[in-house]
Amino acid sequence: MPSSVMRTSRQGDHRPSPTAVSAVSAVGLRKSYGEKLVLDGIDLHIPAGSVFALLGPNGAGKTTAVKILSTLITADGGQAQVAGHDVATAPDGVRAAIGVTGQFSAVDGLITGEENMLLMADLHHLSKSEGRRVAAELLERFDLTHAAKKPAATYSGGMKRRLDIAMTLVGDPRIIFLDEPTTGLDPRSRHNMWGIIRGLVSDGVTVFLTTQYLEEADELADRIAVLNDGRIAAEGTAEELKRLIPGGHIRLRFTDPASYQSAADTLREVTRDDEALTLQLPSDGSQRELRSILDRLDSAGIEADELTVHTPDLDDVFFALTGPADVPNQPKETVR
Numbered sequence: 001m002p003s004s005v006m007r008t009s010r011q012g013d014h015r016p017s018p019t020a021v022s023a024v025s026a027v028g029l030r031k032s033y034g035e036k037l038v039l040d041g042i043d044l045h046i047p048a049g050s051v052f053a054l055l056g057p058n059g060a061g062k063t064t065a066v067k068i069l070s071t072l073i074t075a076d077g078g079q080a081q082v083a084g085h086d087v088a089t090a091p092d093g094v095r096a097a098i099g100v101t102g103q104f105s106a107v108d109g110l111i112t113g114e115e116n117m118l119l120m121a122d123l124h125h126l127s128k129s130e131g132r133r134v135a136a137e138l139l140e141r142f143d144l145t146h147a148a149k150k151p152a153a154t155y156s157g158g159m160k161r162r163l164d165i166a167m168t169l170v171g172d173p174r175i176i177f178l179d180e181p182t183t184g185l186d187p188r189s190r191h192n193m194w195g196i197i198r199g200l201v202s203d204g205v206t207v208f209l210t211t212q213y214l215e216e217a218d219e220l221a222d223r224i225a226v227l228n229d230g231r232i233a234a235e236g237t238a239e240e241l242k243r244l245i246p247g248g249h250i251r252l253r254f255t256d257p258a259s260y261q262s263a264a265d266t267l268r269e270v271t272r273d274d275e276a277l278t279l280q281l282p283s284d285g286s287q288r289e290l291r292s293i294l295d296r297l298d299s300a301g302i303e304a305d306e307l308t309v310h311t312p313d314l315d316d317v318f319f320a321l322t323g324p325a326d327v328p329n330q331p332k333e334t335v336r
């Protein structure tokens with residue numbers, strides 16, 4: 001398994017430098033539930049002001065990691081600092097600096113959105129007037145003012161999730177943990193949530209998110225770690241992770257066995273699938289390479305029935321790092 005990937009500079013990269021102050025750092029975090037080892041030595045370093053995404057299959061330990069770092073549970077071993085405070089010895093310091101939006105909603109459905117917000121304001125010891133001001137401001141920011149006086153049970157999933165995050169922001173945390181913030185949201189609500197998260201980041205908030213959506217990590221995260229079997233299987237930018245796995249390819253499908261055979265003879269360096277009459281060639285997907293392949297087929301008078309170009313994406317990384325490769329590579333982009 002590939003281990004950590006080195007940081008590389010990117011054009012337009014405005015992430016903090018590696019020497020920047022850590023919002024979250026952890027060394028050798030371990031946690032078991034009974035016999036079950038969930039985290040087997042996790043190291044993390046998340047610079048302040050960045051977005052970090054923890055990916056992993058169901059049951060990998062993402063929520064467990066979030067709970068340890070947010071002091072909801074204690075680790076069996078290792079150390080972690082959040083906002084400069086040790087989670088084991090200074091949990092109050094950690095709690096004062098963070099906000100947590102759990103995987104499962106903290107919204108109380110029986111009371112209104114506004115009442116949920118005011119309850120959070122009370123928990124943060126804001127005065128009545130300050131609480132009302134902050135609640136109104138956040139409800140407005142999360143487009144919930146129109147529903148503020150309605151019981152939260154009547155909210156849609158997307159509205160509830162927005163209220164959940166609004167509640168998390170009442171104490172003005174500098175670091176927020178979002179455990180699967182967009183699970184169950186429709187594509188539009190998901191994009192809205194991404195906008196909200198980007199807004200937090202531009203305000204200087206550090207975001208630690210877990211997600212099942214590779215696309216989400218790709219969109220939002222400065223750095224991504226893939227958790228598997230209790231360990232970080234790989235860590236890096238989306239681009240770095242994509243480079244860890246075998247590159248793209250071109251696939252040509254034929255219906256006529258004679259054309260299939262001629263193409264295999266013409267192109268030579270191909271992987272054959274004689275049953276599916278499909279040929280696969282390694283490729284960087286560039287226009288030049290595609291043209292060269294098509295030219296060779298054309299000059300041999302061969303026409304493929306279908307040509308697809310596959311470029312590796314984070315799904316491929318996820319499948320490659322988190323289990324048996326029993327999911328076939330699906331073409332991502334059909335050229336013709």
Ligand SMILES: Nc1ncnc2c1ncn2[C@@H]1O[C@H](COP(=O)(O)OP(=O)(O)OP(=O)(O)O)[C@@H](O)[C@H]1O
Nearest residue numbers: 033036038056057058059060061062063064065103
């Ligand atoms: N309180 C608990 N008692 C016993 N086992 C637990 C407890 N909490 C979690 N586990 C187990 O620890 C493992 C990791 O759970 P965790 O919730 O951290 O996974 P996850 O990566 O968040 O999964 P998902 O993607 O489904 O949310 C699972 O096998 C789970 O059954």
Ligand SMILES: [Mg+2]
Nearest residue numbers: 062063103179
């Ligand atoms: Mg979870």
